[in-house]
Amino acid sequence: QVQLVESGGGLVQPGGSLRLSCTASRNIFRTYVMGWYRQAPGAQRDLVATITGGGSINYADSVRGRFTISIDNAKNTVYLQMNSLKPEDTAVYYCNAERTFYNFWGRGTQVTVSS
Numbered sequence: 089q090v091q092l093v094e095s096g097g098g099l100v101q102p103g104g105s106l107r108l109s110c111t112a113s114r115n116i117f118r119t120y121v122m123g124w125y126r127q128a129p130g131a132q133r134d135l136v137a138t139i140t141g142g143g144s145i146n147y148a149d150s151v152r153g154r155f156t157i158s159i160d161n162a163k164n165t166v167y168l169q170m171n172s173l174k175p176e177d178t179a180v181y182y183c184n185a186e187r188t189f190y191n192f193w194g195r196g197t198q199v200t201v202s203s
Contacts, residue, residue: 090116090192092183097197100173104201108168110183110194115164117141120187122166124157126179126199133182137168151177173201 091113100106108124116122123138137157138146145157156169166183178201183194 090114090120090185090190092185092192092194094181094183094194094197097181097199099200099202101203102173102175102201104173105169105171106173106199108170108181108183108197108199110166110168112164112166112185115161116185117159117161117164117166120185120190122157122159123184123186124166124168125182125184126177127182127196128179131179136181139166170199173199175201177201 092110094110096106096108118141121138121140124136125133126136127133135148136151137155139157139159154172158167180196180198182196185192
């Protein structure tokens, strides 16, 4: 079992920045694909970014160039740096850890982009 705890959400003005953190209960980054997903009210949960243990990174088109995913192995933490935030980035952001037969989710952190 793996527990994932997100933090760092909040209210920010358009154009601002936030950094989300996801701390895992143990170091799993070499064997799991770590990801950030988001879900706006009334919408499905969508992929934001993923990173593998080998360092391969994938971004949704809507965030590429504005968001950066990274891992700190020493802290068992995966980050999502979000810059140039837009109102349409408002959502609950979830951390995910996935490999064959295993899929774990955090409880999510709210990000609201509004003036």
